[in-house]
Amino acid sequence: MSTEAKRPNVIWILVDQFRGQSLSLMRDPNVRTPHLDRLAYEGCHFPRALSGTPLCTPARGSFLTGRYPHASTAPTHDSPMDETVPTIATVLGEEGYDTCYIGKWHLDGRERASTDAAHEEEARTRFIPPERRGDFGSWFGFEYSNRPFDTIVNVDTPDGPGLRELPGFQSDVLTDLLIDWLAARGAEAGPFFAVLSIEPPHSPYLAPADAMARHHPDDIVFRGNVPESAEVRDQAARELAGYYAAIEQVDEGVGRLRAALADLGIADETYLMFFSDHGDMHGSHGQFRKTAPWEEAIRIPFIVGGARSRDHQELSYAAIDSLVNHVDVAPTTLGLCGVDTPDWMQGHDYSGRILEEHWHSIEAPPGEPVDAYLSLPIPTLHEHSVDRAYRGIVTKDDWKYVCLEGQPWLMFDLTSDPLEQVNLAHNTRYASKRAELHRALRVLIERTGDTFGLPELD
Structure with a gap:
C-alpha cells in the first residue's frame, strides 16, 4: 500500500437477525428503509450475500477472522473465540488504523451459570478484558443483552474497568456513541476502522413507540411460503410488526451517521459496510428464528457505500450478483483499505467489484468463488432451531x-x-x-x- 495515498476509513454497521429480504429496496411492502436504499444506490448492493452459518457467535467469529466457524474457534452459540486468533482489527491495527468496537460482541463465551436466565443477566453486565476483545483499541462492547431499551456497555476508566448505562433505544444510543467517538478523535486524525454492532431487530422485536405505531400485526403482508396456519401466522404477525419497526429505527440511525460524517468532512473518505450476522425465518415454512438453511435465515443485506460513491446525478441501481459469504467480509474490507488478505483468512476479497468503475456490467473476475458454503457445525438445541x-x-x-x-x-x-x-x-x-x-x-x-x-x- 502506498504511504502517500490517504487511506480510507471503514465503519461496519453490523445488525442482528436482519434478513436480506427485509428492505424496501428488495420490494418488501412492510418496511421503508430510505437511508439504506440510498446507500445502496450510491454505492454497491450484493443481494445474494449470505451468512454461511446463520447463528450469532459462529457468524461473528467468521466476520472478524475471515475463517469458517469450524476453523475460527467459535463453532456454536456462546463459543469463546480463542484470544490468540488474529482478527481484522489485528491486521488494520498493524497498518496504523485506530480501531473501535461498539455494541454486541457475543464472542467471549458462556460463563458457567445454573440457568439460562442467570447466564443472560451475567452476559449483559460482564466486563470483557482487553485480551478478549479481538485486538480492538477503543472499546464500548458488551457480550449480549436482548434488552433493546436497557443497554450497558463496558468502559475503560482511569480507575479501572467499568460499566455505563445507556438509556434509550439501543440502535439510537449506540449510534450516538459512535458519533461522539468520531467527533472526539477529530477529522484530521489518521484512518480508523470502527464496528457498530446493534442487536435490533433481534427478538424481543421491540422499537420506540412512534416506530411501533406505524406497524400493526393485522397489516403484515406475509411471504408466500408462510403456511395458512393460524398459530404460525399469529406469532409471525406479532413479531414482524416489531421487527419492521426496529428495522426502520436502525435505518434512521444510518441516516444520522451519514449526516455526522458529512458534518465532520469525512464522508467521502469513509466506507460504510452494512450487513447482518444472519436472518430470521418469521414463519416461512412454519419455522422461526435462525440456524436453518432456508433463504430467510441465510440471506443477509450487504451494502457498501460512502467513500468514492458514484455521482449522485448518475444513479441507476444495479446489483452485484456475487455470492458474498461471512468469511469474505474481512478480506473485502482489507482490500478496500489497500491491504492484502493474510494467508490465514479463508475468504475472498470482493473489493475489486466495489472499486471497479463499471462494477455493474463486468463479468465475474477470475478466481471469484462460484459456490458458497453453508454449515451448522454444532446445533444449539434452542427452541425454534435446527437440532x-x-x-x-x-x-x-x-x-x-x-x-x-x-x-x-x-x-x-x-x-x-x-x-x-x-x-x-x-x-x-x-x-x-x-x-x-x-x-x-x-x-x-x-x-x-x-x-x-x-x-x-x-
Missing part, C-alpha cells in the same frame, strides 16, 4: 443442496422456486443433479478443512 448438524452449498446458478449427516435433506432450484417450496432432494428425476451438487459439496468440505459425514449416494 442436527448440516452442510450445504449454494451455487452461482442458483441451486441449493443441504445434507444432514448420512442423509440428503434439501435441494432447491432457486431460479424457478425462490420460495423453496419444492424439495427435489429425494426426487429420482433429479438424481444426476443431486450427484453433481453432492460432489461440489464434498469439494467445499475438503477445501475449507472441514469434516462431515456426507452420505454415500447410490
